[in-house]
Amino acid sequence: xxxxxxxxxxxxxxxxxxxxxxxxxxxxxxxxxxxxxxxxxxxxxxxxxxxxxxxxxxxxxxxxxxxxxxxxxxxxxxxxxxxxxxxxxxxxxxxxxxxxxxxxxxxxxxxxxxxxxxxxxxxxxxxxxxxxxxxxxxxxxxxxxxxxxxxxxxxxxxxxxxxxxxxxxxxxxxxxxxxxxxxxxxxxxxxxxxxxxxxxxxxxxxxxxxxxxxxxxxxxxxxxxxxxxxxxxxxxxxxxxxxxxxxxxxxxxxxxxxxxxxxxxxxxxxxxxxxxxxxxxxxxxxxxxxxxxxxxxxxxxxxxxxxxxxxxxxxxxxxxxxxxxxxxxxxxxxxxxxxxxxxxxxxxxxxxxxxxxxxxxxxxxxxxxxxxxxxxxxxxxxxxxxxxxxx
Amino acid sequence: xxxxxxxxxxxxxxxxxxxxxxxxxxxxxxxxxxxxxxxxxxxxxxxxxxxxxxxxxxxxxxxxxxxxxxxxxxxxxxxxxxxxxxxxxxxxxxxxxxxxxxxxxxxxxxxxxxxxxxxxxxxxxxxxxxxxxxxxxxxxxxxxxxxxxxxxxxxxxxxxxxxxxxxxxxxxxxxxxxxxxxxxxxxxxxxxxxxxxxxxxxxxxxxxxxxxxxxxxxxxxxxxxxxxxxxxxxxxxxxxxxxxxxxxxxxxxxxxxxxxxxxxxxxxxxxxxxxxxxxxxxxxxxxxxxxxxxxxxxxxxxxxxxx
Numbered sequence: 001x002x003x004x005x006x007x008x009x010x011x012x013x014x015x016x017x018x019x020x021x022x023x024x025x026x027x028x029x030x031x032x033x034x035x036x037x038x039x040x041x042x043x044x045x046x047x048x049x050x051x052x053x054x055x056x057x058x059x060x061x062x063x064x065x066x067x068x069x070x071x072x073x074x075x076x077x078x079x080x081x082x083x084x085x086x087x088x089x090x091x092x093x094x095x096x097x098x099x100x101x102x103x104x105x106x107x108x109x110x111x112x113x114x115x116x117x118x119x120x121x122x123x124x125x126x127x128x129x130x131x132x133x134x135x136x137x138x139x140x141x142x143x144x145x146x147x148x149x150x151x152x153x154x155x156x157x158x159x160x161x162x163x164x165x166x167x168x169x170x171x172x173x174x175x176x177x178x179x180x181x182x183x184x185x186x187x188x189x190x191x192x193x194x195x196x197x198x199x200x201x202x203x204x205x206x207x208x209x210x211x212x213x214x215x216x217x218x219x220x221x222x223x224x225x226x227x228x229x230x231x232x233x234x235x236x237x238x239x240x241x242x243x244x245x246x247x248x249x250x251x252x253x254x255x256x257x258x259x260x261x262x263x264x265x266x267x268x269x270x271x272x273x274x275x276x277x278x279x280x281x282x283x284x285x286x287x288x289x290x291x292x293x294x295x296x297x298x299x300x301x302x303x304x305x306x307x308x309x310x311x312x313x314x315x316x317x318x319x320x321x322x323x324x325x326x327x328x329x330x331x332x333x334x335x336x337x338x339x340x341x342x343x344x345x346x347x348x349x350x351x352x353x354x355x356x357x358x359x360x361x362x363x364x365x366x367x368x369x370x371x372x373x374x375x376x377x378x379x380x381x382x383x384x385x386x387x388x389x390x391x
Numbered sequence: 392x393x394x395x396x397x398x399x400x401x402x403x404x405x406x407x408x409x410x411x412x413x414x415x416x417x418x419x420x421x422x423x424x425x426x427x428x429x430x431x432x433x434x435x436x437x438x439x440x441x442x443x444x445x446x447x448x449x450x451x452x453x454x455x456x457x458x459x460x461x462x463x464x465x466x467x468x469x470x471x472x473x474x475x476x477x478x479x480x481x482x483x484x485x486x487x488x489x490x491x492x493x494x495x496x497x498x499x500x501x502x503x504x505x506x507x508x509x510x511x512x513x514x515x516x517x518x519x520x521x522x523x524x525x526x527x528x529x530x531x532x533x534x535x536x537x538x539x540x541x542x543x544x545x546x547x548x549x550x551x552x553x554x555x556x557x558x559x560x561x562x563x564x565x566x567x568x569x570x571x572x573x574x575x576x577x578x579x580x581x582x583x584x585x586x587x588x589x590x591x592x593x594x595x596x597x598x599x600x601x602x603x604x605x606x607x608x609x610x611x612x613x614x615x616x617x618x619x620x621x622x623x624x625x626x627x628x629x630x631x632x633x634x635x636x637x638x639x640x641x642x643x644x645x646x647x648x649x650x651x652x653x654x655x656x657x658x659x660x661x662x663x664x665x666x667x668x669x670x671x672x673x674x675x676x677x678x679x680x681x682x683x684x685x686x687x688x689x690x691x692x693x694x695x696x697x698x
Contacts, residue, residue, distance in 0.1 A: 120567045129527035142603040146533045149504035149525045188486040189499035246512040246521040380509020
């Protein structure tokens with residue numbers, strides 16, 4: 001069964017909607033810079049410049065929630081705008097998040113440790129599931145609401161889950177994607193892993209040192225054929241392949257040869273009934289950590305039999321937005337197909353010695369882009385691949 | 392039908408590897424504790440030291456289920472409402488107390504929800520589909536719906552499980568975020584599921600999860616109508632609800648035995664499963680109603696029922 005994409009929405013440090021994100025991508029303009037908040041100011045991050053109150057008023061958000069929930073509402077609202085509710089259609093929402101409402105909890109927790117009186121009511125916003133319920137409330141979806149939490153592959157897995165529920169006939173239409181805000185918790189967490197780059201991250205570069213964190217959200221609307229007949233929406237692209245596989249190698253590191261990545265890419269290609277050479281562009285996971293980029297590069301060489309298609313990591317623009325990255329990058333994949341663009345990988349100067357692979361260095365225009373493969377890999381070796389195709 | 396080939400629960404009851412968990416049930420009280428098996432049988436002692444209670448119990452229950460079937464599972468689907476709270480709180484303490492640049496990453500690494508399913512894949516050396524669902528009190532339902540999809544997509548055996556752990560901090564959230572009289576507990580339940588029957592008798596027939604239901608009774612009627620089952624065909628109801636429109640004598644409050652954790656309805660499923668085997672009755676309904684206006688419905692069926 002075909003899975004049609006009829007809506008998309010994105011907020012990231014490079015823009016608060018699809019148009020602004022596209023414009024930054026085309027102008028090769030990163031938004032990674034020294035952070036604005038007390039806990040981000042020591043690092044280069046891809047931070048959304050609007051405060052929570054500014055987000056609420058700029059996007060007319062009626063539902064309260066954590067920053068994770070608010071960012072999610074902005075992107076989900078954009079994806080679902082001009083969509084109506086139909087009694088004949090079962091519409092659901094699946095969101096991926098890793099931090100949930102931690103941005104609120106960590107503040108209350110710190111207050112209590114410092115001897116101040118905490119407001120326990122605020123912990124209501126903590127559970128990841130609650131962030132999705134709040135997003136669903138904001139766009140008027142009831143019934144099926146789910147949250148996936150598989151670290152950095154969460155949004156990709158939420159998209160996959162939505163497609164499978166449509167395929168099985170349990171849902172007709174589903175809003176899918178992911179959201180994560182920057183928190184002290186994740187910043188200190190990644191710092192403890194010592195995989196930060198103090199300068200701009202350099203995905204797939206021989207001298208890459210590590211990642212820059214980011215925040216944001218990205219959502220799509222998926223519909224079945226039956227749903228399309230009722231909604232009459234214009235189709236932006238198709239979701240033609242998906243897969244998730246487990247590296248089963250280490251709690252955080254990827255296996256040296258990218259075993260899980262190879263499995264997930266191969267299975268997604270098989271499901272899309274595509275040969276490796278039919279992929280026109282790969283939006284890589286490409287976090288710019290020494291471990292990920294080498295392992296993912298080796299997996300590319302394996303899956304594409306040495307003939308690796310043009311590839312890049314757009315995390316050099318947005319930073320690594322963790323659970324949101326699969327959602328944001330899915331929007332970028334669709335933009336690539338719609339506009340015939342291949343987005344460059346910023347800050348690249350020399351290829352990784354072991355592989356010699358060179359990513360896209362400058363924006364490529366007027367390219368016939370039919371199939372885009374997008375990778376998202378999470379902690380615990382959770383590897384996911386999505387394939388988007390031209391309609 | 393999605394047959395239950397093995398079921399394993401670690402809870403505040405003596406439930407692990409019992410023939411019938413209902414035999415030794417005691418009502419949960421403030422002083423009851425998690426009854427743990429000897430984890431050294433499941434995890435190497437060197438690794439065990441680093442693992443929080445939720446990870447220990449989930450890995451042990453998962454391994455029991457994998458060992459009970461002969462072939463490796465082809466998917467792992469885990470539900471958790473609040474995830475790895477011990478390590479989350481530990482890391483919150485670390486970032487607010489440790490001075491300087493060097494922080495230990497262990498608590499952070501093990502704080503993410505998917506540490507549970509990820510660790511299981513590592514321990515089982517299993518490269519298949521690996522998913523973590525977290526939807527408050529509907530986390531079991533979500534992981535179950537995914538497991539059913541996996542079975543329908545042709546995967547022979549699926550490892551389905553839930554886990555949630557209590558930390559003292561949760562008691563501070565009563566009565567504002569959590570119900571005042573609740574006893575917060577820990578628990579895990581894992582299942583080996585397959586569409587193949589072989590020696591299994593009980594299976595999941597259907598599952599529905601609803602945010603903002605039209606009403607508990609209305610949704611139960613709709614759920615059963617879709618399955619062409621009459622309300623009076625239900626032999627037993629396991630629920631965390633006080634007032635359900637069923638004869639009192641067939642309603643069991645599972646929370647009185649599980650305590651409060653948001654995936655405790657899985658222990659309700661375990662109780663229902665063992666009861667159906669013992670009595671050879673046909674249907675047990677698990678009604679899970681959350682404080683956040685949500686409802687989960689799960690129907691178990693016994694193929695061997697005499698009626």
